[in-house]
Amino acid sequence: DRPSTADVLAALESDDRLDVVAGVCVSRLAFEMPELRAFLFEGRVRGLKLYPGYEPFHVHDTRLAPVYALAAEFGVPVMIHTGDTFEPTTRVRYAHPLDVDDVAVLHPEVTFVLCHLGNPWFTDAMEVIYKNRNVMGDISGLTLGEFAPRFQRFATAKINDVLAYVNDPAKLMFGTDWPISSMPGYMEFARGLDATEEEMEALMGGNAARLFGLGGAVDDDHD
Numbered sequence: 139d140r141p142s143t144a145d146v147l148a149a150l151e152s153d154d155r156l157d158v159v160a161g162v163c164v165s166r167l168a169f170e171m172p173e174l175r176a177f178l179f180e181g182r183v184r185g186l187k188l189y190p191g192y193e194p195f196h197v198h199d200t201r202l203a204p205v206y207a208l209a210a211e212f213g214v215p216v217m218i219h220t221g222d223t224f225e226p227t228t229r230v231r232y233a234h235p236l237d238v239d240d241v242a243v244l245h246p247e248v249t250f251v252l253c254h255l256g257n258p259w260f261t262d263a264m265e266v267i268y269k270n271r272n273v274m275g276d277i278s279g280l281t282l283g284e285f286a287p288r289f290q291r292f293a294t295a296k297i298n299d300v301l302a303y304v305n306d307p308a309k310l311m312f313g314t315d316w317p318i319s320s321m322p323g324y325m326e327f328a329r330g331l332d333a334t335e336e337e338m339e340a341l342m343g344g345n346a347a348r349l350f351g352l353g354g355a356v357d358d359d360h361d
Contacts, residue, residue, distance in 0.1 A: 144173065147182055157350065159185040159217060162205055164195050171204060178212040184350040185209075187217040187253075191233030192225070198240040206245045215249040215274075215349055221257040224318065235263040242270040249349065251311070254279045255300060264300040267309050274345065275300070277328070278313025284323040290330075298332045307340040311349070 141149070143160040150156050160174055160183040177183045186209055190197055197218055209216045220235040235256030242250055252275040256263030267273050280293050300310070314324040333341060346352065 143177060143183065147177070157184045157352070159183060159187050161187050161189065164188070164193050164199070164201060167201060167204070171208070175208060178208065178214065183214070184352075185215045185217055185251075187219070189219045190237070191219055191223045191228050191230050194229055194232055196232055197237045198244070202241075206241065206248050210245065210247045215251055217251040217253050217276075219254065220252045220263065221254045221259060235259050235266050238273060239266045239270065242266065242273045246272055248272060249274065251276055251349075253313070254315075255297070257296075260296045260300060264303045267300075268304045268306075274309050274311060274349065276311040276313040277341075278324075279315030279319060280327075281319055281323075283318075284320045285327055290327060294327065294330055301331065301333055301337060307334070307337040308345060308348075310337075310341050311345045312342050 140161065143158065146158055150158065160177060162174070163170060174183075174186065186205060188197060188202070188205070195201070206216065218238055220233050220238065221230070223230055223233065233256075235252050236259075238250055238252055241248075250270075250273050252263050252267060252273065255275045255277060256266075257280055263275060267275050277297055281289060285293065304310070312324075312328055314321050316324075328338075328342065331338075331341075
């Protein structure tokens with residue numbers, strides 16, 4: 139029941155502060171592909187996103203080959219939901235981060251983003267990111283609302299493990315998954331990570347600016 143990409147673009151037409159990543163519905167690919175191509179050709183969307191788990195498909199499903207070809211043609215990333223799902227009626231086996239290794243190898247010209255770092259499969263996610271030069275991750279959507287103190291300690295330790303294992307400032311991006319997660323709480327969480335100054339600058343905007351072709355990094359003190 140989400141608004142379509144066309145609806146989102148129409149709502150943001152007069153606001154140049156925000157850019158759009160187009161959600162891709164696998165069951166409607168035949169209908170959506172011409173529209174997605176038009177949006178990409180016009181420069182109106184900055185990337186594509188898939189929702190395995192919320193939809194019952196694996197990212198290496200051959201039906202998705204045209205999506206990856208489209209991303210390669212226009213030089214945009216493909217973001218992929220990985221890990222836990224908000225709805226209990228969904229099936230998380232489709233959202234395992236190891237699946238992304240297959241498409242990263244098959245489509246080296248496309249950059250893939252593991253959204254949510256495969257939570258709770260952080261170890262698998264960080265291996266896929268470390269192994270593949272064309273795979274990144276974001277730290278969004280790890281909690282609902284504010285971080286509970288005990289879970290914040292758990293999540294901080296996991297993301298610190300990812301930072302240490304991947305050991306590449308260019309590989310991780312900040313994100314919140316607002317309105318599911320609290321933006322102020324997420325800022326506090328990010329500032330508590332054991333990251334170098336270079337890693338933090340890249341995490342908090344530099345990597346996103348590069349990946350999505352934005353004008354500059356995000357200022358984490360901006361209101």
